[in-house]
Amino acid sequence: MSRIEARRDEDTVTAGPLVGRLLDGLPPEAVLTDPDVTASYANDMASFCPAGTPAVVVLPRTVEQVQHVMRTATALCVPVVPQGARTGLSGAANATDGCIVLSLTRMDAILEINPVDRVAVVEPGVVNATLSRAVGEHGLYYPPDPSSWETCTIGGNIGTASGGLCCVKYGVTAEYVLGLDVVLADGRLMSTGRRTAKGVAGYDLTRLFVGSEGSLGVVVRATLALRPKPPEQLVLAAEFASGAAACDAVCRIMAGGHTPSLLELMDRTTVKAVNDMARMGLPESTEALLLAAFDTTDPVADLTALGALCEAAGATQVVPAEDAAESELLLHARRLSLVALEAVKGTTMIDDVCVPRSRLGELIDGVEQIAEKYRLTIGVVAHAGDGNTHPTVCFDAQDPDESRRARESFDEIMALGLELGGTITGEHGVGVLKKKWLAREIGPVGVEMQRAVKQVFDPLNLLNPGKLF
Template sequence: MADLIERLLDGLPADAVLTDPDVTRAYAGDMAGFCPPGEPAVVVLPRTVEQVQHVMRTATATRTPVVPQGARTGLSGGANASDGCIVLSLLRMDRILEVDPVERIAVVEPGVVNAALSRAVAEHGLCYPPDPSSWEQCTIGGNIGTASGGLCCVKYGVTAEYVLGLEVVLADGRLLHTGRRTAKGVAGYDLTRLFVGSEGSLGVVVKAVLALRPRPPRTLVLAAEFPSARAAGDAVCRIMADGHTPAVLELMDRTTLRAVNDLTRMGLPETTEALLLAGFDTADPAGDLRAVALLCEAAGAVEVVPAEDAAESELLMKARRSALVALEAVKGTTMIDDVCVPRARLADMLDGVAAIAERHGLTIGVCAHAGDGNTHPTVCFDAADPEESARARLSFDEIMALGLELGGTITGEHGVGVLKKEWLAREIGPVGIELQRGVKEVFDPLGLLNPGKLF
């Protein structure tokens, strides 16, 4: 331990090397439940690429595992420390290095907060579309590590579609440049995409070239109430089949609506079984909303209420963004799943989750990025009650099994981390696991980077 600290201090300032156990423990884990973290040996907070390289060279020389971290807002244990590791926190590498409105790119360090980037590029009339619910806290490096999504993915896509190039420090300290700054480029294997979603297991991202888009008009939203999940799912299918491209298409079930009302006092309708929010940022959003309202009514909506202006629309979106916090307040602890299913099976997913909740005597609320089938069943439970905790964990696994049974995937945007290792193996099979382990060995032959994650 003393030798490791001494070696790290050879290339890092003293305030970048934290060893007090009370301090290092604060960096031990992310926000995932049922994933107890280990005890890190040390936390380092570099500010430069050269300092990150020094950390990785030191780790290689001492055979010390390294766990890269951002803001620790993840929900799968992907940023959890392992015993005796170096926690490599990238929070101090938080500079926006460049915004180019001609090429429509931003060049950023990994510790830049998602919302800070959005505000910075808005000054140039541009936007960075991926917007996870934790966008005011989560970092771009973490977004890249987990290939995160957000509310506007139905129209604008996920993080992977906006990462053009990367600088990555490899396990042995070498610096790798991937991708490009140009609008097009197909030279060689797409190593950039390989790193997106790799959860820090292949290298440490120290710089990213991100694609930007022109800032769209303000979104106008409608709220449609449905008597069943089946009717709401039918509306989603009708909207997409009719050729519409909403900027947001979000769903909340009755359990979630009640929780949001309890937290925010917004007065959302609690008698409806599902509330669908559809929003457009087109040249004629009111016209699009009228067309979608007719489709919702045809699917069985009992009431459709368009927002009158952008402020009212933002209030509805605030309700949706409050969902996960509101559900956490129900029992104090939540397990948040992110199973993604085909849109046509969305109703089956919601009905199946309701059956699981009833079978285990639990409160499970569901909110969803309905436009792309990405559901967030959220299990509410009392962590101080071992029996209820056991039922919560069992229900969580049953929800993932249901997602696979419906032709979906175990994670749409939160990543695998520690929480879903077993389920990744079930989803991609033994050949897939063998090949992914082979890729890992090429980049990290000593197995030092984020060990114990993914597989």
Template sequence: MADDVDEVDDGSRELHELLHERLLEGLPPAALLTDPQVTASYATDMASFCAAGTPAAVVLPRTVEQVQHVLRTAHALRVPVVPQGARTGLSGAANASDGCIVLSLVKMDRILEIDTVDRIAVVEPGVVNAVLSRAVAERGLHYPPDPSSWEQCTIGGNIGTAAGGLCCVKYGVTAEYVLGLDVVLADGRLLQTGRRTAKGVAGYDLTRLFVGSEGSLGVVVRAVLALRPAPPRQLALAAEFPSAAAACAAVCAVMEAGLTPSLLELMDRTTVRAVNALGKMGLPETTEALLLAAFDTPHAPEDLAAVGALCTAAGASAVVPAEDAAESELLLQARRMALPALEALRPATMIDDVCVPRTRLAEMLDGTAAIARTHDLLIGVCAHAGDGNTHPIVCFDPADEDETRRARASFEEIMALGLELGGTITGEHGVGVLKKEWLARELGPVGLEMQRAVKHAFDPEGLLNPGKLF
């Protein structure tokens, strides 16, 4: 038996050596990392409970041609490739598989063009979301998608997971801003999809197909992104509620009234207390649910007054408008702090991403609270309430075997609840490893068959991000 293991190890070693040799034929030495201690640091993203393998190499390309060389080499040697961005993902989509090439695109970080007439930006995948946002703001433009990790996450990763953010209720998600892509396919060919124009319906929409594909169909190396005119600075208010149901009733009333807030976010009592503990924000800890609303229009004060009246009618115990844009920004910082604040409560967190119809939002929050009580766990909920997109965050200690078991069970029950309420298992974080079994339940057998057929058309050898999605 030992001889068999040695033969396998020798075979893997020889393949790795050949792989490294072939990669260096088209890469500068600094772009190839092979030290096991270094490559191990690229093995996972930020998700809990997701298996990861040991990469054979990590490549950090700087050009499209280098990416093509990596894919051609991998295709010739039948080596899997796992594309990565900043690894801020929460589903294990960027986790390495055994013997793979981790293709980290963070060095491809140039903003190639900002066009103020056509209102587009052309960027490489490693551009950080916040860097792009600030660059276009200097030109009087706005890139709306703003994930909570916007200071770290990359545009390529945002495209891979179809990321959302706090302002989706008005501006939509990443998919609505990707006009065109340059994509390196599994065999190294370069595919260009989409357009630079404001309109275009020629052929199948392959651009949208790649958005949210989690690196399983091709490697995005360039993106044409739509921009908007810069809006006025947001004005916000905070409304305290005695129950999640009352807060969710206010959300429904706001949407039914035809108002279009730039932000409509909710934090439950657990989250509010966690944010206060971490950031000393002074949020009201007696509230059961805190609703934040903001408008970025010239008539924001009037819109906020209308929202305040609807909140009061829904049972808010207090409605507090921010006095100015700076105070509004503090409220938004409090919401962005929700995840790190909950992470500080226990050694580990498991972050759910269930989106339900707005009309079922209260049932989702109340059901999550019941699951937390059943399993005797700390579960904080923050939500993009205007979208019905909830983020129940299960806090637990992985060193405690029983608590870990209960955390896993609660996570599963939360996803099941979302589907029962007519929702989806992920609104913006993606499937990755974490939710692949649940994707099959949501899609059904016919839907899953068609998804696999698409995957096979682009990657018949199954080399791109294997083991993810399905």
């Protein structure tokens, strides 16, 4: 056993010295030790991901308090697991035994909104929807909008490089993070990036932290790019007799040079699940429902052209929304998809395979075959415009055989994604759930280089250990 491991074990057994050191720089209300309370912070929303027992949960409000936590952790060699709202789906926020859970939800201030520079400066605990509404009051727009946008935090979005429904036109979180303030493992504070429109000074450390899942440092402040607020979008719904036909429509739309603000796909299983849960009145006779939207100055003309492409691909019905309210109803149905699928059997494994758009139909067909092979319900919802699919395996966690089949089907879906030239995760991250698959995707040299980067920033392996690789 190494000296570091021995010290870590000692402090795991006797949490008293750890708590005492934390209280030297934190108010009592920021340090939680009740086992029932700390247990509630042990995991995110992922299935099949082990979670340990935290020694303590801390909820800092200032950068200095985060620095104190990290200095304490380094002095005692105690692992630290940074957390946001724990809406993640890969186990990246799961606790390890004896760790400090560093919850950043109380650092929730919007520090600046600048309409001239078109930037916002925020703390990591700011909820995505809160920021979106705040910048909207200034005629601005923060595009990344994960389905959990009403509860997920900007820090969590940065940690997993989240996407969202509008990424087909506006891109993902990484494209909007201009600069970061990061507390390193030893408690030092580092600033990366810029707030200017352009800047290429040195290595792009900002992009390195985006998607690092809390394994390199703790983000305590972010400078985010904003866009002018677009017109309200208008949505069109197109029904298809097969997933392949819907995917053909997606290919026609993208090849035709169109830039919808949203292009989402829901299969028959997902549509039925949403109707069962929320009585949305979506057409259950369809095998695939494609939702497309434009936020242009003339969305009606754009939707008409897009609707013609859908019909050419075999759409059985094309129905444009009449107004913004009807459009929002359709988008609400899409946002309910993952929650509705969870209600089918009580537990889900949500995959996050992204493939080239041209291979999307093959993935949809392959998932259907996997569902039949394992005798499981697997609903597919997708950010079809960028090839990012969320095959969602529904199963009874109390049934050991069904749980086994669920895990095996999940692995086959990821293998299929790689075979089609895709990636194991488009926006949910690796966490615990996909560790072995990351190694398969990037190869041994890639793993070696990533571990070397981790060693530079976190030589004692204190930050979110056991995640990614």
